[in-house]
Amino acid sequence: MSLPSLDAVLSSPNLPTLPAVAWRVLELTRRPDVRLSEIADVVQNDPAITARILKTVNSSFYGLPSPCPTIARAIALLGLNAVKSLVLGFSLVDSVKQVGSAQSMDLTAYWRRSIHAASAARVLAEATGGCDPEEPFTAALLANVGLVALALSCPEPAAQLQEEAGGDHLRLAAAERTRFGFDHAMLSAALADRWRLPGELVLAVKQHHDPGPVQPISRLTALAELIAETLIGVNRSEARKALHRQAGAWFRIDEALVDALLSRIVEQASQVAAMFKVDVGEPVDVRRLLEEASDQLAAHQVTVARETLALRSTNDELLRQTVTDALTRARNRRFFDEAVSDAFLAASTSGGRVAVIMCDADRFKSVNDTHGHGVGDQVLIEIASRLRSVVREGDHVCRYGGEEFAVILPGAGRREAAALSERLRHRVGASPFTVHSDDGQVLVLPVTASFGVAALDEETRGTITDVAGLTGAADRALYAAKGAGRNCTRVFLAGGANSSSRPDAKRRSDQAQRTPDHGDAHPRRWMLVVEDDPAFARIAERAFASNDHVEVRVARSGEDALMMLSGGRDGREPGPDVVVADLQLPGLSGVDLVRAMRAHDQWRAMPVIMLTGSPSDASRRECFSAGANLYVAKQSLGDNPVSRLREIIDLWRAAA
Structure with missing residues (x-):
């Protein structure tokens, strides 16, 4: 079956038409010098239209203080555009009645969308200003008249497309363009142009599905269509998101105001439907609609959070594989080179410390x-395992190359590193290694290791000036340990000597034993930094990790922070001493995180410092209302954020 073109449809004798009174009113309103009495005379020539208009004007919809007896008086009270929209509205109702019992047209659904869209356009225009509300009302009322024209001119394909679209208005328009080469919006605009409506109204009708109209009337008409879809469509959730986005972008209307206008729109739609005497079905329950939207949004956020966590877990695993030695599962040389550079930079710029073993x-x-390389591999795996069992949280055990390992100790000075090196040495040699030969024999091998220690601290800051100097000093100390008979520790000293630590030395573990490990002498505290910006998270780590007694852990979202607060590393350790959180976080915001903490007995008194890159009085009040203890603008951190963050923590602790 051949399908009609747009011109062929417009040539159909079955199209909706306007009565003579409507034509004449439109013609007169295009004249800038028209007198109101001329319009009144034309309307009064049609007694039926006159009676309907006067009945409507005197209804509660307009709320006039006294009865209006004549069309001339109605025009004077309401304005020319209001009377014109009534004439066109009543004319459109009469024209659409031509559809009658056409199988391709659900008139209740048609009027339900058109009346809600027209009411939305008027309410939006009243809320935003800038144009007469009657103009977008008329444009939205006529926007879908092309559906009627299709039902009258080619009922069978129109009915088929309606059925295939399943009530999806946007899908229907796309299907029309595919089948006919034009859609109902284009046909509606062509009819409006034929009826000689003003050009901006014709354009608004044509663009009511477009994503980027420019003229205010076109934008109001497009928003009205989104509101109609939000209220009665099949894509309510997506339409509401687009409505909020476009209302903010085009007219700076926030989401709360848009949602508040919905009840007024539904109420006015019922009044307009009664005025035109058309069936629009049951009134929309706006409260229930918004509750459902809220539930859907919450469910969507949970789904997105889960997907984000799963994706992050996958990405973390991929990243872990790229920085992990395949044999020993220690960090690899690539990780060591990057991590030691970062740790050295942090220590050198903040006056902190870092050590390498x-x-x-x-x-x-x-x-x-x-015994063969298979046994050698098993020995290396066991050495890495024993090293990892001793180091502190936050230290990094890396395979440096061959049988050589390196340990990065952020925040550690020479004495602490020497003490830890001795514990590492004792752990490696504490018991023989049980391995299996290539032919299945069980071998028990005594294994020892030599250690070299160097640190950037108060004593070496003038000697060690770059990361190569630090690793080189540790390497020289290692070779000194090898030269001293192996199975001992040597520590790089700024004066050029190496202090010794070996089992048979008279001054056994001299440096290490004189400086006990702070992890044994003091209870370890920790701080939780919640920050999704890697650069600022690193600044926060640098600010606090240089304190030997404070460990810094970073969560990259509010959800991650709650998981860490719920159990720490093993589900049993106490919570952090303080939480430093960014206000703007992906998913759960900083304010939401504080509220969640304050609702939990275990975290209710936990100090929270809120950081933000977009400070405002409103966000400050919101943070303190949620339960934050301190509100800090990132801009106030100045040129030395590391030092300033430390000062903020110290001031807060002193005040607390």
């Missing part, structure tokens, strides 16, 4: 030569 398995070549 180099470890080399003693006489490892003989293990490979005697």
